[in-house]
Amino acid sequence: MENKEIVVTGGCGFIGSHIVGELLENNKVTIIDNLSSGKMENLENPNHENLTIINEDLLDCDLDEILKGKDYVFHLAAKVSVPGSVAEPFDYNETNIDATLKLLIACKNNNIKKIVFSSSSAVYGENPNMPLKETELPMPSSPYAAQKASGELYLKSFYESYGLNYVALRYFNVFGPRQDENSPYAAVIPKFISAILKGESPVIYGDGEQSRDFIFVKEIAKANIAACESDYNGIVNVALGKSMTINHLFNIVSDVLESDLEVKYLDERPGDIKHSLADISNQEKINFNPEEGKFEEQLRETVKWFKEEMEK
Numbered sequence: 313m314e315n316k317e318i319v320v321t322g323g324c325g326f327i328g329s330h331i332v333g334e335l336l337e338n339n340k341v342t343i344i345d346n347l348s349s350g351k352m353e354n355l356e357n358p359n360h361e362n363l364t365i366i367n368e369d370l371l372d373c374d375l376d377e378i379l380k381g382k383d384y385v386f387h388l389a390a391k392v393s394v395p396g397s398v399a400e401p402f403d404y405n406e407t408n409i410d411a412t413l414k415l416l417i418a419c420k421n422n423n424i425k426k427i428v429f430s431s432s433s434a435v436y437g438e439n440p441n442m443p444l445k446e447t448e449l450p451m452p453s454s455p456y457a458a459q460k461a462s463g464e465l466y467l468k469s470f471y472e473s474y475g476l477n478y479v480a481l482r483y484f485n486v487f488g489p490r491q492d493e494n495s496p497y498a499a500v501i502p503k504f505i506s507a508i509l510k511g512e513s514p515v516i517y518g519d520g521e522q523s524r525d526f527i528f529v530k531e532i533a534k535a536n537i538a539a540c541e542s543d544y545n546g547i548v549n550v551a552l553g554k555s556m557t558i559n560h561l562f563n564i565v566s567d568v569l570e571s572d573l574e575v576k577y578l579d580e581r582p583g584d585i586k587h588s589l590a591d592i593s594n595q596e597k598i599n600f601n602p603e604e605g606k607f608e609e610q611l612r613e614t615v616k617w618f619k620e621e622m623e624k
């Protein structure tokens with residue numbers, strides 16, 4: 313993608329900052345981020361001449377003005393914790409639905425060529441029909457998942473009503489540099505890495521035979537750009553289409569870190585799904601092909617980042 317005017321909401325976050333990094337050299341990028349969970353340190357080059365940062369809440373800023381003359385929007389800004397959404401469904405709704413609707417209206421008013429929305433595999437809930445296909449009915453089991461599913465429906469309705477092009481990307485288990493390990497709901501890979509680096513036993517909830525479909529954050533960034541450049545309108549799973557048990561994951565992380573710390577098994581957490589695996593056939597529709605066989609290399613890159621962070 314070149315010479316485009318692009319808005320990235322949530323561009324200072326874990327995933328958004330990687331998308332900004334991919335776009336910045338050849339495009340003009342405007343980030344809208346209230347820094348509620350994002351950080352300026354996530355940006356490789358916050359003073360880059362192609363970058364404008366608007367440090368405001370999506371609900372407060374003048375989106376019609378900001379989107380004037382822009383080509384594309386990547387919408388990542390959201391409240392992202394599943395348990396958080398259970399505790400505060402109304403607050404979550406404001407950010408995840410009201411702000412999304414406000415953004416869609418501004419996209420329509422400004423003839424934005426396409427919006428790419430960050431959705432989640434959470435919309436599948438406890439659906440056991442592996443591998444999960446986009447055509448399955450959403451089975452949200454948290455307000456967060458319901459909000460992502462509603463966001464997708466809003467996108468579809470704006471496509472039908474106003475011709476606003478869109479892709480909703482359902483990310484599976486994302487990992488990589490800049491992922492937050494401090495949140496109480498941190499994902500398993502940052503938790504393993506950070507425990508081992510601190511010399512503590514990593515914890516596994518349940519027997520560790522539950523499985524997940526992991527994908528590296530830089531692949532997510534590529535999927536966003538591919539989705540934007542494609543002619544496709546609709547929903548696409550973003551994953552490797554391969555599952556790995558948490559026990560196996562633990563062994564790989566231990567090998568990479570040359571650790572012999574034993575894992576500590578605790579009771580299964582209520583609501584944790586047993587398996588998650590994507591059907592990735594739709595990825596072809598956006599010309600996206602995640603690189604295979606790179607998991608260990610990507611994990612090493614992630615570990616290197618966590619080590620550097622700890623030394624700061």
Ligand SMILES: NC(=O)c1ccc[n+]([C@@H]2O[C@H](COP(=O)([O-])OP(=O)(O)OC[C@H]3O[C@@H](n4cnc5c(N)ncnc54)[C@H](O)[C@@H]3O)[C@@H](O)[C@H]2O)c1
Pocket residue numbers: 321322323324325326327328344345346347348349350351368369370371387388389390391392407411430431432433482483484485486487
């Ligand atoms: N990380 C994952 O594994 C994962 C999986 C599936 C979907 N997603 C989705 O991907 C997107 C990015 O997630 P992430 O992991 O990078 O999370 P993140 O918390 O790092 O990024 C979200 C960003 O949005 C900003 N933000 C939040 N509310 C805002 C508001 N009202 N106005 C302006 N900015 C606001 C935050 O400051 C942050 O920079 C989210 O929409 C999330 O739901 C993430």
